[in-house]
Amino acid sequence: MKLNTIRVSEIFSEIGTKNIDERKRIAIGDAMKPEIAEAHRFQVFESDSGDVLLRPVVEIPARELWLHKNKKAMDSVQKGLKESAEGKTKKLDLKKLAYEE
Numbered sequence: 001m002k003l004n005t006i007r008v009s010e011i012f013s014e015i016g017t018k019n020i021d022e023r024k025r026i027a028i029g030d031a032m033k034p035e036i037a038e039a040h041r042f043q044v045f046e047s048d049s050g051d052v053l054l055r056p057v058v059e060i061p062a063r064e065l066w067l068h069k070n071k072k073a074m075d076s077v078q079k080g081l082k083e084s085a086e087g088k089t090k091k092l093d094l095k096k097l098a099y100e101e
Contacts, residue, residue, distance in 0.1 A: 006045060008053060028054070 018026045032039075039056030046052050060068065067073055083089070 004043070004045070008045075032056075 015031045018028070018031075020026055036056045039058050041057045041059065043055040043057055044052065045055065067077065
């Protein structure tokens with residue numbers, strides 16, 4: 001059953017040769033770049049000539065999808081995380097922030 005068809009126009013480099021185990025599996029963890037290593041799922045594509053492409057997929061909860069679609073909000077969150085990591089934080093007085101009628 002084919003779900004998707006894609007046209008790939010990227011450059012691929014050979015990263016080595018792997019053996020298939022007795023259960024027809026290939027271990028690829030040591031070949032993955034660190035930024036991809038968090039992916040636990042892959043889309044699997046096969047070309048007409050039998051080449052296989054694994055595309056890493058990272059899933060997010062549906063309730064967080066808005067943030068990934070909103071560049072301004074995402075930039076703001078990333079800026080805040082960076083500033084926090086750099087120690088650029090200050091304590092807020094919550095009483096001053098409270099809504100007054």
